[in-house]
Amino acid sequence: MSEECRPLVRSLYAWEIQEAQRVFAASLNYDSARIHECAAWPNTIHRIGLRLRRLPYDNLPNAVTLGNHCYFPVRLLESPVPLHHSEFYKLPWLIHELTHVWQYQHLGWRYLALALQTQLREGASAYDFGGEDGLREKYALGWGLQDFNLEQQGDIARSYYERLIRGQEVEAWQPFIAELQGA
Numbered sequence: 001m002s003e004e005c006r007p008l009v010r011s012l013y014a015w016e017i018q019e020a021q022r023v024f025a026a027s028l029n030y031d032s033a034r035i036h037e038c039a040a041w042p043n044t045i046h047r048i049g050l051r052l053r054r055l056p057y058d059n060l061p062n063a064v065t066l067g068n069h070c071y072f073p074v075r076l077l078e079s080p081v082p083l084h085h086s087e088f089y090k091l092p093w094l095i096h097e098l099t100h101v102w103q104y105q106h107l108g109w110r111y112l113a114l115a116l117q118t119q120l121r122e123g124a125s126a127y128d129f130g131g132e133d134g135l136r137e138k139y140a141l142g143w144g145l146q147d148f149n150l151e152q153q154g155d156i157a158r159s160y161y162e163r164l165i166r167g168q169e170v171e172a173w174q175p176f177i178a179e180l181q182g183a
Contacts, residue, residue: 005038005075015080019091020098022164023157025181028102032068035094039071053123063093065100066112072097083166095161099154102180111150118149126151131159135172145179153180 012020017030046062063072076090103111118126129135129152138147145153157180160173170177 007039008035008037008075010035010037013078016091016094019080019161020095023095023161023177023180024098024102027106027181028098029068029105032105033098033101034069035076036069036071037075039073042071043073049119055123063097065097065104067104067109068101070094070097070101092158092162096154096158099157099180100150103150103153115150118151122149122151127155128152129156132169132172135176139172139175145176148176 012030012033012035020028020030042062042064045064046060047057050057061073063070065071072093074090076094077087080091081088100111100115103115107114126149129148130137135156145156148156153176156173156176160170160177163170163173
């Protein structure tokens with residue numbers, strides 16, 4: 001952890017809430033969410049997990065969400081940045097983690113057991129929902145959001161948000177995001 005990244009616990013900024021409402025609408029209790037910035041332990045957990053699976057360290061930052069608390073190893077954005085900014089990735093990352101807050105708020109602590117189970121069983125592939133084609137295929141088979149694992153749900157929300165603000169097609173995401181928004 002660098003000298004400039006000192007731990008901070010805060011509520012969501014008003015602009016972050018506005019951005020998150022594009023995905024969650026009113027189905028997330030934004031006032032309960034807490035952001036923990038510059039928390040070193042999520043990266044430690046990630047390194048241990050890789051070591052246990054005998055995989056090389058990938059040097060990727062890792063966030064962990066426990067209940068209403070999102071723990072990031074870095075400082076998040078204090079204000080919006082343009083899409084091409086080098087730190088733009090932090091906002092879609094926040095959307096992914098807020099999906100876990102949403103899961104906690106709708107499933108209770110059961111979400112954590114399900115998320116850990118998925119991580120242990122599937123590792124990095126736990127996040128792969130198949131992209132646009134996968135969403136279309138699963139919707140045609142009658143799948144709902146709950147049929148995806150919790151990490152896939154987070155990445156569906158993240159990719160929907162990214163595509164939406166880039167002005168890209170989001171039709172395949174809509175039925176699943178509608179479930180997020182309507183819960």
